[in-house]
Amino acid sequence: MAASDIEAAISPERVTMRKRTTTVSLAALATLVLTGCSSTTTVHPTPIPRAESTVQAVDVDHLPELNAPATCSGYVALTFDDxxxxxxxxxxxxxxxYDVPAAFFNLGLQEKKMPELVERQIREGHQVGNHTMTHPELLTIPLDEALDDIDAATVVHRDLVDHSYTLFRPPYGGTNQEIRKGAEERNMTEVLWTVDSKDYEAASAEQVIEQSQGMTDGGILLMHDGKPPTVEALPQIIRSYYDQGLCFGQVTTVDEELPSNMGTTHRARATEQEAKP
Structure with a gap:
């Protein structure tokens, strides 16, 4: 990736300030590609291997028939990173x-490559959140560089769809009070998750389905865009929660601190989706 790719996503008046951070951001991206984002902490979702992520187009006419609960006993949220x-x-x-909503936490670089899909995500009523520009491990770089990477993604998104993100998910769930405060100052709610599908390491759709269980009312499921087993597993994941009387909703900001799968807290939970305009 050339340095100009990142600078092109940033407004001209900020290019000078960003030049000093580009080298670090590129180094982080290089590490991402070469190492597969390995780390020593407990929970580490891994970005998709782009070149290998191809699946046969879904034939919606042959998807299984699913029936949503007549009355929802609660709401859970599907989220997709990368x-x-x-x-x-x-x-x-x-x-x-299935008329199911989801939240997509996109990378700025990917939004630049596939803007038509960002527009479709929004047009079809899904939430779209900031997952940074280049997917760095935010806790391993200086705070100002971490915030710059977050801001770069926001600029790309705003230029594409004429509004800013309201949700933010740190890569790998790596966050601290300073990063969280920075997101809040940018009018974004930091969103972690309550269940990790671990689809980044799954060898089959069955594994993704099994590892996606366990959400209760308000729960948020972490999955990844670009994973063929996840695409195959998705209808059965939807079925499994319908069978428990749970419906799918949107990610909403709440006033209280709620536990996440990361061992930290956040102020996000799933609630009923607002009526589409």
């Missing part, structure tokens, strides 16, 4: 077929 990718269309086709 997109958009070449399989985002498949995820959107499945979600649209």
């Amino acid at each position: 997109g958009p990718t070449q399989v985002t269309k498949d995820l959107l086709d499945i979600l649209g077929h």
